[in-house]
Amino acid sequence: MAYRATDGKKLWESPANSGVMAAPVTYMAGGEQYVTFMVGWGGAFSTFAGGQSKNAGVRPYAEVLTFKIGGDEKLAEPDFxxxxxxxxxxxxxxAEEIAEGKDLMNGHCSQCHGMNAASGGVTPDLRRLSADTHDHFKAIVMGARLSKGMPSYAEVLEPDEIDKIHAYLIKRANDLLDKEYSDDQ
Structure with missing residues (x-):
């Protein structure tokens, strides 16, 4: 929403399709007034509290929005x-290895991928890994995706600890299959 500074009258309103991430800036160009702001789904809530953040019904959708005051264009719905x-x-x-994997995952991975591997969508949801990603899981954790922003844990985790984390993620994937896809089978 945008309000006129002089009297508080609402000038404009539009959905943003995601969370507003920063304060707006307003400016004049060619005699027209514009308002610009960033939207997205980030910060600690959407990463660490993935399970709860999913309840907000918001998916990651980051962009800079600019609206012309008095304009009549509508923001398109994102196509997820x-x-x-x-x-x-x-x-x-x-079961013991899976339990150890849960503790290791929550201790080393939850800051980005969410508690109990439930991501808010900003980073990959580790319950939804592809078969190929499962095949390369250990290499990824040891640094194979540095260029994509995944840090290396080669100096932090032992290979058997990575296997235990992977075992926990396999359990979480199967839990998700049982919960969300049981009618597909």
Whole structure:
């Protein structure tokens, strides 16, 4: 919403399709007034509290919006692809290894990927990994995706600890399949 500074009258209103991330700036160009602001879905809430942030019904959609005061264009709805269906391999770990993997995951990975692997959508939801990503999981954790922003844990986690985290993620993927896709089978 935009209000006139002199009397508080509402001048304009539009959905932003995501969370407003910063204060707006207003300016004049060619005798017209514009308001510009950033939208997206970031910060601690959308990453660390993934399960709760999903309840907000917002998906990551980052852009800079500019509106002309008095303009009549409408913001298009974002076209989000469907969420990926999990493709976990067969679970081979023991219940004890899975429990250790949960603790390791929440201790090392939850800051970006959400508690219990439930991402708010800004970073990959580790419950929804593809078969290919599962095949390369250890290499990814050890640094294979540095260029995409995934840090290396090669100096932090032992290979067997990475396997335990992976086992926990396989469990979480199967839990998600049971919850969201049980009618597909």
């Amino acid at each position: 692809p469907p969420l990926a269906k999990p493709e976990p391999p067969e679970q081979t770990a023991s």
